[in-house]
Amino acid sequence: MQxxxxxxxxxxxxxxxxxIVDFATERFERRLAEENGKLRVDMATGFGAMRADMERGFGxxxxxxxxxxxxxxxxxxxxxxxxRADMERGxxxxxxxMIHRNAELLxxxxxxxxxxxxxxxxxxxxxx
Numbered sequence: 479m480q481x482x483x484x485x486x487x488x489x490x491x492x493x494x495x496x497x498i499v500d501f502a503t504e505r506f507e508r509r510l511a512e513e514n515g516k517l518r519v520d521m522a523t524g525f526g527a528m529r530a531d532m533e534r535g536f537g538x539x540x541x542x543x544x545x546x547x548x549x550x551x552x553x554x555x556x557x558x559x560x561x562r563a564d565m566e567r568g569x570x571x572x573x574x575x576m577i578h579r580n581a582e583l584l585x586x587x588x589x590x591x592x593x594x595x596x597x598x599x600x601x602x603x604x605x606x
Contacts (some may be wrong), residue, residue, distance in 0.1 A: 547596070
């Protein structure tokens, strides 16, 4: 292409200049579309590989979490079983103490009743 002077740059474009601009624009648009297409293909391929890697990683994490949660559940069951056994033992001891105490109270109440009955009988015999 020929060099233009500053004055020629201000002149309106002629048909030859318009054809050159149109040709360059079409060529640029075609090349831009080709590059965008290649970029889309590369991105789709890369994203697909990235998705596959993420799925594998998430799968491994899920498996690890299931193992860890299973171990936690097992530990919790063992702990709650031990607590239940301790509570049953404690409640059993408490029941036996309450039974023993109630038996002692009943013995004392019966003794008191017998003594009171004897005292009342003695008083009645005395006043007759």
